[in-house]
Amino acid sequence: MTCGHINPDLADTVLIKYDESINEALSKRVTAKVNFRADKLMNYRHCDNVWTLILKDVEFREGPMVLKVDSVKVVACIGLTD
Incomplete structure (x- = not known):
């Protein structure tokens, strides 16, 4: 981590985890x-x-x-x- 930036591999990992979490939450919790x-x-x-x-x-x-x-x-x- 330099100058407040994260490396591209970590950024990709975070985005993938975010997408998985959102998709799971939407499929299980949204009923409307x-x-x-x-x-x-x-x-x-x-x-x-x-x-x-x-x-x-x-x-x-x-x-x-x-x-x-x-x-x-x-x-x-x-x-x-x-």
């Missing part, structure tokens, strides 16, 4: 289904199997609950499989 709808797709990009979407005037719905936000950035990629 949320739908969303955007008035406008402002921008989209697909690079190295990663999709990035910028949405404007987005509405999230879970049953009777509604949440409206000005903009959302969605980043999606292929997940790890066991």
Whole structure:
């Protein structure tokens, strides 16, 4: 560790562990289904199997609950499989 930076191997290990932990938590603890709808797709990009979407005037719905936000950035990629 120099100048407050960690080496690339440790960074990769931390990111992989984070992804595994998040995937496990989402699969075991999340029971709600949320739908969303955007008035406008402002921008989209697909690079190295990663999709990035910028949405404007987005509405999230879970049953009777509604949440409206000005903009959302969605980043999606292929997940790890066991």
